[in-house]
Amino acid sequence: MAYRRSALMEERLASNRERILAAARRLIAEGGYREAQIAAVAAEAGMSTGMIYRYFRSKADLFIEVMTAAIARELELLNEIAEGPGTAKARLYAAVESFTRRALTGPNLAYAFIAEPAEPEVDIARIRVRQQLGNVFKAILKEGITGGEFPAQDMDASAACIVGAYTEALVGPIAPKGQRVKDQERLIQSICDFCVRAVSQPINPSGKR
Amino acid sequence: MAYRRSALMEERLASNRERILAAARRLIAEGGYREAQIAAVAAEAGMSTGMIYRYFRSKADLFIEVMTAAIARELELLNEIAEGPGTAKARLYAAVESFTRRALTGPNLAYAFIAEPAEPEVDIARIRVRQQLGNVFKAILKEGITGGEFPAQDMDASAACIVGAYTEALVGPIAPKGQRVKDQERLIQSICDFCVRAVSQPINPSGKR
DNA sequence: ACAAGAAGTGAAGTACAATTCATTCCTTGA
DNA sequence: TCAAGGAATGAATTGTACTTCACTTCTTGT
Missing domain, CATH: 1.10.10.60 (Homeodomain-like)
Structure with missing residues (x-):
């Protein structure tokens, strides 16, 4: 030998x-x-x-591993926030803020992981990722609803809406391409505000329900 | 001859x-x-x-025309709602409801038009489409803010968030695949509620801004 | 220093889908 | 009915990118 x-x-x-x-x-x-x-x-x-x-083994395998590793880090941070102290509202704000701020480092990365379709194999992995992301928000929502901070709502739908909202705002046509820091900060804030308002009690609940 | x-x-x-x-x-x-x-x-x-x-001329051309035609119809309907009577809140609700209900007829169609990437050429056309969709919501938001129904906010961001929210909720992993009508109705309602709350005044504005 | 065997190379092999084009089929007007 | 020329065909071509593999280079233990 x-x-x-x-x-x-x-x-x-x-x-x-x-x-x-x-x-x-x-x-x-x-x-x-x-x-x-x-x-x-x-x-x-x-x-x-x-x-x-x-x-x-294949390109799909490579991509899945890149995605999984990157998202694992995000999930760690998000879970830390979700399980940390503070009101549900504050935690939701912090969670969205954390994700969006980090995502602005590489918008296409976030986009590719969350939205861009590829081989079916990769899509399956992505579905897991999205569900995991959604679960973090669902956990916060659940506590907020139980604690009376948020009104009753379909948590699955709301979680999906939150993920969709910040994704689109980040990578959509309105999204920045190397914008100034100030604008980024404003964008992050706008997105967070939007999401927090979205799950909070409106000041005058309309007849519509 | x-x-x-x-x-x-x-x-x-x-x-x-x-x-x-x-x-x-x-x-x-x-x-x-x-x-x-x-x-x-x-x-x-x-x-x-x-x-x-x-x-x-090409596959991209064909796809762009399909997309443009389909979205033109949606925009017509949305604009009708946006320019119609009612409070901004009611119109926003109606607009989101109209789009989501129709989108559930063919989720992948909505997805392909709004999110699925293809050739750069198609992406450019899609950006136009998204901006047009966003503009409808922006118009409603503007009136709502001017009229005091909605708090001041970044309309571009909010419009993008709205489009993203209902898209993700419709076509995301949580979204239904041929679910019962009842569930669809519930989903539509949840999405609309989410979007309306998202741009409305929260009951107790937190320190965060 | 040497040979056994793993690591590394990159051009060739494959697969898949858009696009072209030589050919055939139809429609029209006389 | 006929021929001129457009419409339609679909097999062949092209382009692109993933994957393989015969070959080369490097590492290791003696």
Whole structure:
């Protein structure tokens, strides 16, 4: 026998994997799934296309892992906020704020993860992601409703609406493309206000219900 | 000279065009842009693939025309509501209700028009569409704010949030797939309530602004 | 230093879908 | 009925990107 992976080698392999993930993430953040072809990812990572397949079964697999990792971090932060102290209203505001502020770092990334369709395989993974995001908001809503802060409402619908609202506001045509910080702050605030108002008791409940 | 288009022929050509548009619309409503390949559209319309190109420069052109036509109808209806009588709140509710109810007829159609990305060319057309949709809501918001029904807010952001909210709630993972009518009605109501609350004065404005 | 075997390469292979075009089929006016 | 020319066809072409694989380079243990 003349070859066994040394610790050093093991490390290098792991770092290659990371490099691929990072490269894919960068490209997706720039131009979405469409721009992140295997060849481009390989070039960005400074390796050959074939190499990618040594680490990932398929493009879909790679994409799913990038998405899952990125969202895992978001979910951690969101859950921390959701389970933290404060009124439901304040936590909802903070949660939306946290997500939107971070998303503005790479709008296309958020878009790709939340909305951009790809292979069915990826879509399935995305559905999970969206549900997880929705669940965070549902948890906050539930507490708010139980505690009397929010009026009774369809929590599934409201959670979906919240996710949709900030996604569209972030990546839609109105969304900024490298805007000034001030405008970003204003946008974040507007979105948060919108979402908080949306689940709160209106001042004069109309006849419509 | 031995051939000039007769009125009858002219009519047939026009009807072919319509058939193509209708077929494309059907396929998109079923499976989105992805499923609406030229070959499939041709088959659905009962003609050859080459024929499509006699009537449309490209697939993108065809898709844009389908989208434009479908949305034009929606915009007509929405504008009618927006310019009609009633409080801003009532009109906003009615507008969202009208769109969502009609969208539930073919969720994927709404999705494809509002969210599903395709060629850059199509994306550009979609941006127009989204802005037009947003403008309707902006108009209602403006009147509501001027009239004191709604609090001051970033109308662009709110309009985008509204469009995003109902889109996600309609086509997201939480959305129904051929659910019972009762549930659909409940969903529509939930979405409308959400959107109206979202732009209305909260009962106790929090310190956050 | 060497050979065994893994890591890495990138051009060729494949798959899929848009688009074209040589050919056939129809319609029209004489 | 006929021929001129447009309408329609669909197989072949093209373009694009994922995936594979025969080959090269590098690592490791002796």
